[in-house]
Amino acid sequence: MRSIYARLAGNALSKNKIIYVPYIISTIMMITITYIIFAMSTDPVISQIEGGASLQMIMVFGIFVMYNVSFFFLFGVSRFVIKQRKKELGLYSVLGMQKKHIIRVQFIENLAVFLISSISGTVIGIVLEKVMQLGVLKVYHAEADFGWDIQILPALVNLAAFAIFFLVFFLINAVGILRSNTLEYMKEESKGEKRPKSNWILAIAGGLLLGAGYWLSFRSQSATKALNFFFYAVMLVILGTLALFVAGSITILNTLKKNREYYYKTSHFISVSGMLYRMKRNAATLATICIFATMVLVTLSSVLTLYTTVRSLAETWYPVDFNVTLDSSIKPEEKNEYIGRLRAGAEAVGLQIDQIVEYTYFNEFGSVDNGYCVAYPNYAAFDTSEIFVLSLETYNAVNGTDLTLGENEVGVFVNGGKMPSGQIRFRALDPEYHAKPEESEPFTIVPLPKAPKMSYGGSVSIADGVYYFVMPSEQAQRKVGAYFCSSSEEVEMPRSYVLINTSSDRATQLRLNEDLKNRRKEYACWNIECRVENIDEVTGIYGGLFFLGVFLSIAFLTITILNMYFSQLLQGYEDSRRFAIMRKVGLTRKEIKSSINSQIVVVFLLPLLVAVIHTMAAYPMVNRILRLFGGCEPRSFLLILAGCIIVFALVYTIAYFFTRRTYLKLVSNTKMV
């Protein structure tokens, strides 16, 4: 037999559908989202694929972010639900229920909400995770496995986490019930609200913080600076947005209110004072929505840009099919023997060799400016570029060209930096960053049409640009090296690289790669780069980033919309009483509706508009950072950004119409009599 408490709880749930349905839906969504991220981060199928492990590392961060967001969001919603029910609970108490009985009813209600949402959330999560898994595999061009593998551990841990959340909500609520008395409870709903006060200092501070954030974005000339200051810029903008929404809006509205000619007009009177209270209550929510929207826009457009440009990126990073770094212990006279071994090994796996070249270069971090190319002892300093110094023979050999240079000329190719002009000298800084007195003779700069088709170590380094200096002869290269390189060993016995280009298929190339890796010692390989493998890895990582970015964007968008929905729902409950009074005093339904409309539109548009402005302001900075990760063209980023804004605005508008409908229903439901 069902107890009276269970019946009361069931009754409460079905009577308060308008509150509980969105509450349960949001909980389901949270549980689904966290489960998916959790399960994907431990998914054995994903960890097996190339780059999958690094993707899963990123996802672990995602989990923490999502748990944090879920907790605070659901906490807010649960407070709202309780607030709506206070009168009812007070009535129970008047009718003679003890506090422990009320708490018991509340417990059953909470339990029901938790069970419904956790079961549905987990089931939906399992289905969606499988879909996501297949999606990731597709992005990675990997084989898909269509079996069902339910991951018990993530599901259980996730459920436990949400069970704890709900327990905390319940306990806080129970303490609230124990500490209040009945009359207080009944009155809670109609408590007066303090009048919103202007806060010029906070408003101005908000403006300054925001300005500083924008300034950092516009003024970050170099990519490394942009990357270093990105975090600060984000923090400044978040704080500035919060302060501006909270204090700025109220200060502006209060100023409008003081202008009596303006304020005492039918169209302004109700809207201004309505907005004042709306902003006081919702400013923080709106600021959060605005920040989330900005995050979604920036993340989505960045990952999309990276993903669409990753192929052409990989081509510039890995211009040769194989690049083998020979062991430094190999003496110059032994080189030919090892090249012979490589050639034999390649032929043994059936690889067609189109080109095989041994080459050397000097590589330092430094900067190119004011007629000097300066090497740094380490690359901790800002504004560093990667600098390669090679000889004309090497350049011609790897590119298959027959370029010539005069004795005092230097061929220069720049990737992602500024092309120097006139003459250039080479020098270095000592470990304390003082310029060493020695410097090379000046060389006249001759711009080169193409970069040398050699691998530059294969790593994606955090540098503002890549400079290639092609010296007319090996002696000239060595002479410059003496001023430029950090160790004389590097100049005397530079490391040897061997590049192999082939027209064989992918499978054969991977075979050679396998063979080289298995017999490193015999080949005297210190490092092996296989272009096919590298491209897979890079597209994997960027594909994963893309996937995660899209997924997190959807998650944040969902939270944004739910946030909006609940804040308007809450507002609707409070406004319905006010609008009933206004109708009694003689406002027409039409006037009320237009006043409501203008207020809701502002509440909705403000975060969207500010988010778009934020995104625009972030554009220069993000664009520079993106170039750091692979020199995408600014045009494509701008286009993708515009596309993201349009899609976002569209989804947001649909959400707006839904919310507006609910709000109007609440407000117009109140009878005048």
Add this chain to the structure above:
Amino acid sequence: MSMLEVKNLKKVYTTRFGGNKVVALQNVNLTVERGEFVAIMGESGSGKTTLLNILATLDKPTEGEVFLDGKKMNDIKDKELAKFRRERLGFVFQEFNLLDNFSVRDNIYLPLVLADVHYTEMLSRIKPIAAKLGISEILDKFPYEISGGQKQRVAVARAVITEPEIVLADEPTGALDSRSTDELLEQFSNINKEGQTILMVTHSVKAASTAGRVLFIKDGIVYHQIYRGNESNSEFYRRISDSLTALMGDGFRAVND
């Protein structure tokens, strides 16, 4: 011509599924002359609030007609009702119905703002009214900062600032303590002395005794009315009391039967 004329008013409420019909008002006839202060008395459920709501155009009669200043209110289109209400009627409710997000001053200004009155005009109108009602000091406070008696006086100020033809008051003293009740009733009678027509619904004998005429309503029918004539408040109070006793008593019911 009377200020307000009600002819053969009938109001029938039908329950949602069309089953039971509840007669809230039946064959009500009454007139209110310009400058009169009329109280309508009755128990809860007697139909007095229904009557007031119909007079306030918040509700529509099933049958019968209401004339305000010779104009038939039934004919006013829905669109014009709100305008009609705010220009020609003033309201005072039991629950004050002040907007908590407006200051006292703005609450009083509300109907004027809706009528597009210029700000300087509002300022000159509020001064004498606020002084008369003793709320000049609290004009810039908010409703949650003032007492119930003060709230009701603010509501009265809001009702009279548009210079309406008639003020409709629904249990204006219902939520007030006895001191605030005395003050409010005195102010009502002062306003009435200055020529304001007032129609008040109440079940408080004390409130009714400030009026110039009292109508008794029971089960949707107006049974009886008494005029003050030259009586003092306390004499009139006694007469109202007696009438009420008779109205509640068996004798009265016998007549009715």
